[in-house]
Amino acid sequence: MGRCIGCYNCMFACARTLYGVLSIGKSAIQIRTQGGIEGNFIVVTCRGCLDPQCAKACKVGALKPRKGGGVLLDKEKCTGCGECSVACLIGAITMDPETKKPIVCVHCGACTRFCPHNVLSLEKVEVLV
Numbered sequence: 001m002g003r004c005i006g007c008y009n010c011m012f013a014c015a016r017t018l019y020g021v022l023s024i025g026k027s028a029i030q031i032r033t034q035g036g037i038e039g040n041f042i043v044v045t046c047r048g049c050l051d052p053q054c055a056k057a058c059k060v061g062a063l064k065p066r067k068g069g070g071v072l073l074d075k076e077k078c079t080g081c082g083e084c085s086v087a088c089l090i091g092a093i094t095m096d097p098e099t100k101k102p103i104v105c106v107h108c109g110a111c112t113r114f115c116p117h118n119v120l121s122l123e124k125v126e127v128l129v
């Protein structure tokens, strides 16, 4: 993360992929500063949990565990209650203020391709049981 310069390219790439807009408010990946304006940048994004707490918190079944990790959102079922956003311990789900629905990572890897400093990568995790 030391190479991140906070250009937000990853956030723009995400918003364009998910919603076809260039707006960092519509991104499923968040770049935040740590320790004030001169602090380092941190990335907050879905870690692809295999037993996702966000899906467990959804009382209407709008979030389902995704094969390989993370979740899939059924926008029709979603009531916009925000419980999934609260349940994610790392704060990876933000609510879209326009649609009132969660902005959910689809693990497409667009953010990794548009980072000019190769800060991000998408990795397949092998589960050993």
Ligand code: SF4
Binding pocket: 045, 046, 047, 048, 049, 052, 053, 054, 055, 069, 070, 071, 087, 088, 089, 090, 091, 092, 093
């Ligand atoms: S949004 Fe949070 S709780 Fe849900 S799968 Fe991703 S990291 Fe896990």
Ligand code: SF4
Binding pocket: 057, 058, 059, 060, 061, 062, 063, 077, 078, 079, 080, 081, 082, 083, 084, 085, 101, 102
């Ligand atoms: S905001 Fe939507 S997806 Fe999230 S818990 Fe509420 S109904 Fe489920």
